[in-house]
Each structure stands twice: as C-alpha cells, then as structure tokens.
Amino acid sequence: MTRILLVEDHEELWDFLSRRLKRRGFDVVLAHDGQAGLEAARREKPDVMLLDMNLPVMDGWTVARTLRQDPATARLPIIALTAHAMSGDRDRMLEAGCNDYHPKPVDFPALLEQIDAAMLAAEE
Known part of the structure; x- marks a missing residue:
C-alpha cells in the first residue's frame, strides 16, 4: 500500500484530502506543522509527501531543503x-527541493495524477 505523508495545518483541507486519499487505497500519515512533518518523513518513510509550504513551527521551504540534504530522505x-x-x-519550490507543486484549491483528480507521476519518477 502506498504511504502518503500529508503535511497540512488547515483542518478542513487535511480532513478532506486524507479521507479522499484513504478511499483511494492510500495509507495516509498526517502532520500539522513543518517540524512534525520532517520527523514523520524520517520515521514513516512515506512513498510521497504532500507538503503545504506555509506551515507553523517550520515552513515547507525549510522542510524540503532539510529532507534533500539527508541521504535517507x-x-x-x-x-x-x-x-x-x-x-x-x-521555480522557488523546485529549487527548495520539491518535485512538483499543486495550487490550492486542490483539484483532486489532478493531484492523483501528480502523485502517480511522482511515484513513477522515483522508481526510475
């Protein structure tokens, strides 16, 4: 089962996305701030991370850069x-280490396509 780490601080969005992703068969791990997301990425070893860029405690830019500097992530x-x-x-998101980005409000079918593409690219 594909594990997705969703790092999002807005309850309506993480609730909406996590429920829809679970219905599609994904194992969803939630984190609600950047520091918790960074720790969950290291601990849970997700297949894909969905990362809000404007987070409390540690922003998404810092999370992405930190993950790219660690050989394990x-x-x-x-x-x-x-x-x-x-x-x-x-361009700023890609420079920070993100593979792709998805604008809010979320277009769920498009996001699913991006998740599939990210997993395929990771396998190459």
Missing part, C-alpha cells in the same frame, strides 16, 4: 501544496 518525492501560486513560486 533525499529521494522522497515531494509535491508542494500552496495557495500562493504566483509568478516565480514554482
């Missing part, structure tokens, strides 16, 4: 979730 596929899809943000 350097290859973890990270899809950034952000409400701030402004010009240049995509």
